[in-house]
Amino acid sequence: MTRSPTRSGSAPQDADAEALRQRALAALLTARERTALLTDSVDDHELTSQHSPLMSPLVWDLAHIGNQEELWLLRGVAGREAMRPEIDGLYDAFEHPRATRPSLPLLAPAEARAYAAEVRGRALDVLDGTALDGDRPLVQAGFAFGMIAQHEQQHDETMLITHQLRSGPAVLAAPVPPTATDAADLPAEVLVPGGPFTMGTSTEPWALDNERPAHVRDVPAFLIDTTPVTCGAYQGFIEDGGYAEQRWWAPEGWAMVHEHELTAPLFWHRDGGQWLRRRFGVTELVPADEPVLHVSWYEADAFARWAGRRLPTEAEWEKAARHDPVSGRSRRYPWGDEDPAPELANLGQRHLRPAPAGAYAQGRSPYGARQLIGDVWEWTSSDFLPYPGFSAFPYREYSEVFFGPAHKVLRGGSFAVDPVACRGTFRNWDLPVRRQIFAGFRTARDA
Structure with a gap:
């Protein structure tokens, strides 16, 4: 799902809150564009391979990004029920060290992409309908949305490290x-x-x-x-x-x-x-x-x-x-x-x-x-x-x-x-x- 960083179909908002909303939207879209670049530049075999025991398979990072976005924005901010509660443990970074993640029943590349895209579409709706100028600490000044954008970019950096560790010809320029x-x-x-x-x-x-x-x-x-x-x-x-x-x-x-x-x-x-x-x-x-x-x-x-x-x-x-x-x-x-x-x-x-x-x-x-x-x-x-x-x-x-x-x-x-x-x-x-x-x-x- 793609959106331009403009908001439509909503009542007029305070200018500062609207500026925060646009900043959050732009940050989320920028992060997802980079995630797509890093995961679309290799084939499914490379997405599911572990290029170093120090790092996760790229497909784990992709689904983990979606799972954390669901956890904090859909469940945490919007109070919605879990979309895929059975996968929470698979993408818990504390439950499974990187070296063992390839042995988990991870979502396949196409399923991971679809899951992350579905979460993102719903998360943008949550952003569109959430007041950012209230007193809820999690959403005050758009914090939760900024936190998730930062989280995705941090995993994008992690995936770039994996690209550096992988063998084979260059795929990034x-x-x-x-x-x-x-x-x-x-x-x-x-x-x-x-x-x-x-x-x-x-x-x-x-x-x-x-x-x-x-x-x-x-x-x-x-x-x-x-x-x-x-x-x-x-x-x-x-x-x-x-x-x-x-x-x-x-x-x-x-x-x-x-x-x-x-x-x-x-x-x-x-x-x-x-x-x-x-x-x-x-x-x-x-x-x-x-x-x-x-x-x-x-x-x-x-x-x-x-x-x-x-x-x-x-x-x-x-x-x-x-x-x-x-x-x-x-x-x-x-x-x-x-x-x-x-x-x-x-x-x-x-x-x-x-x-x-x-x-x-x-x-x-x-x-x-x-x-x-x-x-x-x-x-x-x-x-x-x-x-x-x-x-x-x-x-x-x-x-x-x-x-x-x-x-x-x-x-x-x-x-x-x-x-x-x-x-x-x-x-x-x-x-x-x-x-x-x-x-x-x-x-x-x-x-």
Whole structure:
């Protein structure tokens, strides 16, 4: 079912509520277009295959997207009875780990598509008839619809990771990102003076529970890389024996290096005197000026130690990205409060790779750091923990069950992240061993 992002057949609504409705509708339609691209670009065999035990079959993600939309929008918002209650358990991410999902009696591709389309048609009717300016927390400011759009886009990023892991010829294509015209003139690092700033948010309408509430953090002065660490810089670490020197590695990271015989980022291999990588079915030279990608937290941490630096804390990263020293306030994004645009950041799968380090000058932060939003997720040194005053909403399993030292925080988003699921306050987290995700890093040091 397709609709243009306009509303018809309804009584006039408050202008702000109608703007929210249009934003929610556009976000849902954009997400579904991307889901279709990622699932229609391969045949049914590839949809049902497991390309890596780290990931679900693509057909599981497709039906899971529909099931979560039914759960929250049709049942949660509209109070309707379940369409397919017998499949709820199959698509419960907590009930079945990814490695075992291929053995489940999953919906076949055609049935999964039909189910997701039927849910979407009904969900758009719910959006059309739901007041977004009332006092119901789930729908206030269109939250539930924004949450579902973000959820679908997060699974679209997961499916794009699966595309990167699959073997076979390329099935996706995208133009190259813009170049960095003044990269040679940029300082290696920028100074962020010490002092308080407002971290998190209490006003962003679609912010998720772990981004809330806004609170003041006092951060000592530090210096942070102007751009993410590049492939060329990371090659220096490799050539200097970085993967063979235990002193750079956390104990668990060193054990990982030995267990898996790691010598380079995931998808890299050496051919003679050259480093090559596989990217969405294409083998190419590793570009020296591009942010390094597919490194674990342990690899990022080891590089930082080797370079005589460290990973930034989550609070340092956010202050570098959001704090405006002139006004003293925290912006929504490094460049200001306006939504992302193509000239500001590499988001939304517009390009299938990071842009060269130093690109997107218009998207720089007030301190001069670039590419803090988009291109690569950036590992921080921080464990994933709740903010003071945290309250789980609308369910504990989104954030609360992951809090603790097992997961490290990533910030900033990647080229695979849609703008609806990326903000200056957005927090991602993962296990420090993860390498298949679109993650890189930048380093910092005390001032």
